[in-house]
Amino acid sequence: MGGAVHEGASERGETMAESKAEASRGRGTDRVLDILDFLAARGTPCTVPEICVGISSPRSTTYLLIERLEARGYLEKVDNSAYQLGRSVAVLGKVAMKHLDFARFIRAAVQQLAADADQLAEFVALDSWKQLVLMAAVARRPSYLLSAEGSRHPLPRTASSRFLLRDFGRQEILDNIDERDYVLRDGSVMTPDAFIASIESARDSDVFALHGQVDPHLACIASPVLNAEGRCLATMSLVVPLVDFEGRFDFYADHTRRMAKAVSEQLSLIPAGREDILGLLLKARTD
Amino acid sequence: MGGAVHEGASERGETMAESKAEASRGRGTDRVLDILDFLAARGTPCTVPEICVGISSPRSTTYLLIERLEARGYLEKVDNSAYQLGRSVAVLGKVAMKHLDFARFIRAAVQQLAADADQLAEFVALDSWKQLVLMAAVARRPSYLLSAEGSRHPLPRTASSRFLLRDFGRQEILDNIDERDYVLRDGSVMTPDAFIASIESARDSDVFALHGQVDPHLACIASPVLNAEGRCLATMSLVVPLVDFEGRFDFYADHTRRMAKAVSEQLSLIPAGREDILGLLLKARTD
DNA sequence: GGACTTAGTCCAATATATTGGATTTGTCCA
DNA sequence: TGGACAAATCCAATATATTGGACTAAGTCC
Structure with a gap:
């Protein structure tokens, strides 16, 4: 419109x-x-x-x-x-918050995703031009994975960033991302243009996967959490050992997509540009 | 009405x-x-x-x-x-809470009252049929007084109770107050009927004072915090050594009344019977 | 200080939101 | 299964909320 x-x-x-x-x-x-x-x-x-x-x-x-x-x-x-x-x-x-515990719902969703996929699941948002893991849940198996709530990652390495940066302008992205962040785990360097192109390529998808960028043995798959206007507020994401990932993309994609959709419904009314409200909602301690 | x-x-x-x-x-x-x-x-x-x-x-x-x-x-x-x-x-x-910090306002009011009167000031509510001190502030002078946030007192001993119980029925009051609570500090026993009568006597006042009930050397003066319909949600209260109190009732009453009115304005829209909201508002951590 | 822009008030005309009551749908129990 | 009661929907009549525009007040800028 x-x-x-x-x-x-x-x-x-x-x-x-x-x-x-x-x-x-x-x-x-x-x-x-x-x-x-x-x-x-x-x-x-x-x-x-x-x-x-x-x-x-x-x-x-x-x-x-x-x-x-x-x-x-x-x-x-x-x-x-x-x-x-x-x-x-x-x-x-305050009264509404007594019934509506956003934090609990999202945590449940992350845990559900972790359980369904039997892999590390994360709820991820953009913060200070890094990817911030707001919530994480491991599957029942013990995980050697390093990702933890509160951890930050350079954006070009993450699948989630393709959605999180979708609504920003090219120049804004170029201006704000530290050039060291373009150095991938394997030491190779992604060009900013390639990164922008990658973001563009994900614009019409509802899942995006990266293999071996965060870690040479890991795949990362993300799906956007959208508000009512279609703005990306956050992502649901899975971190999967490459050995498990081979040939099972659809399986992981489906679960990730589904949970992202469920969370989107809960958060759909957060206005564009006020992602800070997300932080407030998650901090809610309701009793 | x-x-x-x-x-x-x-x-x-x-x-x-x-x-x-x-x-x-x-x-x-x-x-x-x-x-x-x-x-x-x-x-x-x-x-x-x-x-x-x-x-x-x-x-x-x-x-x-x-x-x-x-x-x-x-x-x-x-x-x-x-x-x-x-x-x-x-x-x-959540957005409204960013600007409106009820807890901060009330704390400021309590501190102001303590400073104005140069005495211990309290913000007091009813909880489990005891008087609960939600906030307290001491004047600049060091105070030997025992009252602290979170402390509970038997209702018949407190001036605040005369307002806090105003909207309850006689039978309800009799049923819920432990009979041991009628034993005053000096060992004497107040009859329930005398207590009810005391509550009634305060109904049309906006301050109520007790001398020596909590402690033989202290006076206690309270003024109700009301919602828009006139229901008593809490009280502002001063605890004053009797030696300071003599001949200065009006001084202390005026300050207590004024602060109770100021707080009432802030809380006026808490519905009757939902005093629990007061607790929620005070717990608000806004950033 | 006078002209110009912006903020706020007021009012009558009319498009429409509100309403009671009739109607339909649903639920419970004999 | 049917009868009775409550819940929900529908609808036309009209009381009134919304609105543009005129008007006043208050800043602002040369």
Whole structure:
């Protein structure tokens, strides 16, 4: 949505403009939720005009609704005239958190994936331009693998990075990744262009596998965790000894994909660009 | 609001019922927030009919609004047909919590009170039919006082209890308080009836003081922290050596009252009967 | 200090959200 | 199986929430 629109010929343009577009009225209930979602997505206080453009609603309506939300403690005015989510929302969230334990759900998913595949499973996100392992679970067999929660890896070495970097611009990627990170485990060097190309090649896939990049004896397979708009928030990933991996790509891919989808549903409403919320949700201690 | 209403004579009652009440239409935006607040106040999943009576709204409207809320992740269906607050609300709450640190505010208030009065100040709630000190702050002078965060005291000994028990029924109070708790510090025994009477006597006050009950050399003064409906959620309290207290009641009462009011504003939207939310809010670790 | 931009308020016209009640669907038990 | 009750859906009538635009207030910039 929002792509460039082909302009009609100018003489026709007038005619089309004449057609009463009859933009239908918005609904108050939707607008109220739009306002809340918008402020959550921003994360910083916003003025009423900012909110107006952010949710594209008329000024009169917006002022009215914001007044009502403020009266009920859903919004609070900070400084002079910027609003942010209010105490009612905080209380509501606390109550919601009692039932909804995101951290537990994701951990269960990681453990399930580890059990299903009988391999090391990870839940991975982007942090400071490294791959950060947020959760990891080993299968029942004892694992010699080094990956642990909290560990960071250079992005070009990881399968997950192909999805995690998908929504960044080429230049941004080139600017932020340390050039030492392009040195792979076997000592060979990947060119930034090859890396970008690799990211592009994964754009339309829902799994991506690397063999021997992290470790010469390991394969790594990842599947993206997406929000409602299709932005990649994180990945589910398996680390598999090459000896197990041969000829079983589909098996591992299927399980990884399935769990990534399940987690995506849970996290689908995290707004694009607010992956920090993911961190907050995982830190939740609910009782 | 909600006090007992004098019924008119029965024959007049009919006449009044006849008057076309012309109940004006409700507003969708309000109803949406009503639903969220109601579910937060309940804390358990509710069916649509339950919500209808809970917020007294027509069925058709309620089904419609709930459907919209569910579509946006603000509500989730559990089991077959009961709803509870959804993941959107949890995310919203997380974001709101970044700005709104209730724990910090209350702690600041307790410390302020301690500094203003130059005495031990406490933020106190009811827990398992004891008085629980949730937060405490000492004035700049070193204090020999024993009170500490997490400590529990028998209710009849405390000034705070007169407010904390205000909204409970006589029988409930009698049933739940251990009879040993009626033994005061000096060894004398307060009768349950005297305790109930004491609670009643404090009902219309916004401060209550006890001399020498907790300790023969101490006075204790408390002021209630109220929610929007006037329910007592907690108290702000000062513990003062009797030697300092003499002739300075107004000074201590004023400060205690003022801080209790300030905290009340912060907590005013905690629903009656959900004091557990207070615990959740205080535990919030926001970064 | 005057012109210009941005923020906020107010109001009448009308598109539509809300509503009661009828209807259908589901559930429970005899 | 059927009868009774509750839950959920549907629908037309109308009360009203939404809206554009006019208007005022408040900054901002030369």
